[in-house]
Amino acid sequence: MGSAVAAIAARREFFEAMVVADYDPARAARALPAADPRFAAAAVDASDQAAIEALIAEHRITHVLNAVDPRFVLPIFAAAQSAGVDYLDMAMSLSAPHPTEPYRQVGTALGEAQFAAEPAWKDAGRLALVGMGVEPGLSDVFARYAADHLFSEIDEIGIRDGANLVVTGDDGEPIFAPSFSIWTTIEECLNPPVVYEAGRGWFTTEPFSEPEIFDFPADIGPVECVNVEHEEVLLIPRWVGAKRVTFKYGLGAEFIGVLKTLHQLGLDRTTPVRVGGVEVSPRDVVAACLPDPATLGDRMSGKTCAGTWVTGTGVDGRPREVYLHHVVDNAWTMAEYGAQAVVWQTAVNPVVALELLASGVWSGTGVLGPEAFDAVPFLDLLTAYGSPWGIREA
Amino acid sequence: MGSAVAAIAARREFFEAMVVADYDPARAARALPAADPRFAAAAVDASDQAAIEALIAEHRITHVLNAVDPRFVLPIFAAAQSAGVDYLDMAMSLSAPHPTEPYRQVGTALGEAQFAAEPAWKDAGRLALVGMGVEPGLSDVFARYAADHLFSEIDEIGIRDGANLVVTGDDGEPIFAPSFSIWTTIEECLNPPVVYEAGRGWFTTEPFSEPEIFDFPADIGPVECVNVEHEEVLLIPRWVGAKRVTFKYGLGAEFIGVLKTLHQLGLDRTTPVRVGGVEVSPRDVVAACLPDPATLGDRMSGKTCAGTWVTGTGVDGRPREVYLHHVVDNAWTMAEYGAQAVVWQTAVNPVVALELLASGVWSGTGVLGPEAFDAVPFLDLLTAYGSPWGIREA
16 A cells, blocks of 8 residues: 555645555565655554654654554554654544444444544644545545535435456456455454444444345446445545445455355454464454465456435535446446556555645645545545546436 | 263163273363273373373273364374274365365365374275264265165265254243354365266365255254365265266355354464464354353254255165154253263264274274265164164155
8 A cells, every 4th residue: 555655646736745654664665756856664563653753753754554454453553643743544443342232233343442532633633534445535535525415405325446456367267356455344344334324423333234235336237235344434424424335345246255255254353363383463364365465466457436325405405316426437447557456546545635734725734534535636636646437327 | 072972872782891081181071971990081182193192091091082273183193093903983184175266176185194004004904994973974874875776876975964952042932052162163164165966076166066955854944054174075975976976055145244254354264473572363252251161052943954965866776865864852862971962972873883892893904984885774773772863866
């Protein structure tokens, strides 16, 4: 993800310097765009708050963009807060299920630990722009756009994500290879999905609930989607009025089966098990057995679609139903940036946001989601980055 | 498996002493029947041929019964050969797929490494009785019985294994918990299944080939069975004439789905992967995540059935079809022996064989399968152990 951010940012003029940090300094160095003196590599342990603070001080960082997996949200977030700099991420602090009614009530919500720090961020006059990838991120921007420009009243905001990406093996046959971090995908899909309803607030359901076939644009077509725990459901109701907010992921029947089996066998667990003389997290072993999603771009084909489906009453007072969407073709992202589609689509949005913050078009203090800002300049700048969005009326 | 062997043998008089050896001496000690001075515990590394030879010498062992998983067949087999003692096992040396046509041709067959040592065993006048559990084992005895007493000509001998065992979790709901070593089950089910046909010899197919619904006796009923690599297919044609020999395992659709997913994700692999700072075999991690099958007996209910289905021409010259079978109820094995049904059913057969060898009713030299011996005394003695077999005419 960091490599794609660097490749996208390298084409822009809005920043003076960008430090790409990784646990493995060689990996950080490989992410640096060629012949661009604005970029530097550094080594850092993302679980070590003090080390991150030292890195911020050493390079006089003004904005920390967290591009690692959500296990490391809190130390990076706390380091930015402590160092008094602005912060962005693409996924929020992890949830914990309700101790007695996990499939009915929210326990600790996604991002709850970050919103708890809201007063301190506001007092310090600093901004934590949370959930600023594609989903959450662009999907939240779409929700704000719909509320401001398309609807007078919103019944439901449903994020819908689907793709027709296929990865082929050495023999040219399709292979099983998730296009995004399996660690995060397991976390999202096996946690109790969260749903928001006005009057009732946030509640949870069984995993894979409310299956529906959603017809995606471009040539993706119909995909089976199910409820999944995702930040948008927590973020959108804070700034956008809607009677219901959901997130459904187009996993498809095969992938749902794989996730159910991993859960059934306990292979989704993150607590270590003893194997021979060592201790390992089963979920880390699953991830180690699968190819690194970031390396799959040249064996992948197809498109991925992120978007926000909105129903309600249009500004003209008549019923309206739209799907605001952003489709990315893997062939294009590979040719232009050498990044696979899902990674590129996630990475482009925080770069757009950084540019809006750098120019002052977006500004704010506290812990804010993307829907707290004006959607139009964001969508215009995304289009200027060469990646237009679309709208489908039902 | 060793604990069940000891518990069963403790009720018999045919031996002077039995040493239960394990990598973990405390585990060996726990397997000793109470207040029976014939039993002793020892520590041994089953992968260390010299250590096994030393153990044989120390205790003046006459028969080595290998009751560990098939990865350790060769060092134990070689140690017995080198020490000049008799040997029994319940699974044979592992196969390796054909390098270019794994789903058509046999590469290295199950037991091939053991049969290669046949001349040396014969020269030494010592017996290696291989595949002497329930399947292989009792199933091979059934095949010999059918050939000697029921048929004048055999068309097909098909081993068919099915169960209705259910394991319940702490909340009383059924949980996923294989009743036999998952390591061995993965090995059996994902290796190319082997089939024997007179004239063509041994050949392999794709995993899970030739699905059929087989109606099992007792109250087990119909279960989906598929071809699986198993020793009987290699053993039976060496001693019993048949036009076709197969092994089909009643895995059921759910378990077949689990195995396919493990394979798809590479979690069936035994070669280590790097996870953080350590290296582990993914298959060992899968096993570590599941409950130890030997500990499930008191949470298990139902019956397991092993048997041999035979079609051909009866001794009266008319078409005949029979299913010779052995059904074990988990409630009975738990009450009688404190062992779960599948473990007990596997363990009882080598004890019966040891008793027949001790009494001289069975004798032989070389590397022999169970079907090389007279079936009747075996089946009679099994019944005398309290566990009768049955026959169903089609």
